Amino acid sequence: MTKIENLPKRYGWNTPVTAPGPKGMQMLTMMKKIMAEPLPFLANARLQFGDVVQFPIPKPATYFVASPEGARDILVAKHKQVNKRTIQYTSLSLVTGEGLLTADGEVWKQRRRILQPAFHHEMIALTQNEVVAALDRLNQRWTKAVSAGDEIMDLDQEMMSLALEITGNTLFGTDLSGEALEITQATISALHGVVARAQNPLALPLRIPTPANQSMNKAVALLDSAIDRILKLRLKDRLPAGQPIRDMLDVLLAAQDANDINKEQLRDEIATFIVAGHETVASALTWAVHLLGKNMNEQEALAANSDRSLQVFNETLRLYPPAWLITRRTLEPVVVSDIEIPANSLVILSPWVTHRHESVWQDPLKFNPDRMKDGVPQVGYLPFGAGPRLCIGRDMALLEGSLILADLYRNWKITPLQSGEVPIDASVTLRPHNGLPMRVTAR
Numbered sequence: 001m002t003k004i005e006n007l008p009k010r011y012g013w014n015t016p017v018t019a020p021g022p023k024g025m026q027m028l029t030m031m032k033k034i035m036a037e038p039l040p041f042l043a044n045a046r047l048q049f050g051d052v053v054q055f056p057i058p059k060p061a062t063y064f065v066a067s068p069e070g071a072r073d074i075l076v077a078k079h080k081q082v083n084k085r086t087i088q089y090t091s092l093s094l095v096t097g098e099g100l101l102t103a104d105g106e107v108w109k110q111r112r113r114i115l116q117p118a119f120h121h122e123m124i125a126l127t128q129n130e131v132v133a134a135l136d137r138l139n140q141r142w143t144k145a146v147s148a149g150d151e152i153m154d155l156d157q158e159m160m161s162l163a164l165e166i167t168g169n170t171l172f173g174t175d176l177s178g179e180a181l182e183i184t185q186a187t188i189s190a191l192h193g194v195v196a197r198a199q200n201p202l203a204l205p206l207r208i209p210t211p212a213n214q215s216m217n218k219a220v221a222l223l224d225s226a227i228d229r230i231l232k233l234r235l236k237d238r239l240p241a242g243q244p245i246r247d248m249l250d251v252l253l254a255a256q257d258a259n260d261i262n263k264e265q266l267r268d269e270i271a272t273f274i275v276a277g278h279e280t281v282a283s284a285l286t287w288a289v290h291l292l293g294k295n296m297n298e299q300e301a302l303a304a305n306s307d308r309s310l311q312v313f314n315e316t317l318r319l320y321p322p323a324w325l326i327t328r329r330t331l332e333p334v335v336v337s338d339i340e341i342p343a344n345s346l347v348i349l350s351p352w353v354t355h356r357h358e359s360v361w362q363d364p365l366k367f368n369p370d371r372m373k374d375g376v377p378q379v380g381y382l383p384f385g386a387g388p389r390l391c392i393g394r395d396m397a398l399l400e401g402s403l404i405l406a407d408l409y410r411n412w413k414i415t416p417l418q419s420g421e422v423p424i425d426a427s428v429t430l431r432p433h434n435g436l437p438m439r440v441t442a443r
């Protein structure tokens, strides 16, 4: 452990050193590895330096808060002392504009108030219907494939398209599903451009036509024109007064009619829901399939009792949290675990690391859905964040995830082709590096 006494008093730009952490040279030589494998880097940083780590970065001063209490403190008790003006969210806003996920302050507060009720009521019922319909189609497709001898499938791809279908249909309705596919794919490719950008400290402004900027601009333009087309189509087919809403688009258009949001904001929220709601769910499902393949006793227990599916999904979100990084900027000095984090610092939280903290989790690396049987703890578990910025789609995602897992394992046995670790790509979410080929047989 590098003691703080052995570190310089300040990094460049007069940035004070207030917490232990790696030395500048140490970090510089590891940079390539950190970019390629950020999860072990963060996990080791906690083991080596403790629950609050300061990286030797002069501007902004950069802290990693790993402890369950510290992470909760930042998101809940001290939420007014931080905002989302970080590279993660400003890059994301290149795709989502000022949507619910990236907005701050009054803009965010007003938008959340408008959209929250839909997520409590209408969207939950819609999700249930769309999940059942999409599973029906998947079961038919798999039955055909398996009876033709095609038992080996890439479960990562399967879960991505299942989640995509459900996201598209709950947002834009089945009648728009052709457009939904295009719009969702455009969003995803723009999103991956965003990550590449956030990881590249030398990224040039978007108006400079580098190849990366051109492809990012193209993806955003494609997204904009697809949203435009969807809106035009829907304007010809507005919901008659008094009818139950068909999808999220009806909810957003009603908000526009009430002058709660304007056209640009409507576009930003559509992009936000695709970004936030699709790959996250798909990633969680993929890793659940992986874990249930490695732990066949758990797979059999779930097949015999569908009521275990929420526990399995929650435990998967602990071990493989799709949102593996959450960031904030401090607006004023914030004290966490007796360490002062100065104003204007970048604070990094990692559900991946916090979910493995021995102070909350016994035998943290073990996949044990039973530990979730009485619900999830308030501290040390943050797959959906916490506090006022808690994921607005949490209940939808939990419903979607548990319905899908229950149905999949009631009908199918899904076994791995080989044992061993599956390498992880930590990008927008966590994904298996080479997909997830599995054998699917009927139960």
Ligand code: HEM
Binding pocket: 100, 101, 102, 112, 272, 273, 276, 277, 278, 280, 281, 284, 321, 322, 323, 326, 327, 382, 383, 384, 385, 386, 388, 389, 390, 391, 392, 393, 394, 396, 397
């Ligand atoms: C397993 C699936 C999901 C995971 C793991 C997840 C994770 C998260 C996390 C960690 C945050 C907080 C980010 C922060 O505090 O910086 C968040 C916020 C958000 N999520 Fe989710 N999410 C999931 C599904 C969804 C779905 C299905 C939707 C919508 C259709 C959605 C929409 C949002 C939105 C709009 C926000 C911003 C909320 C606000 O700041 O008011 N998410 N999500």
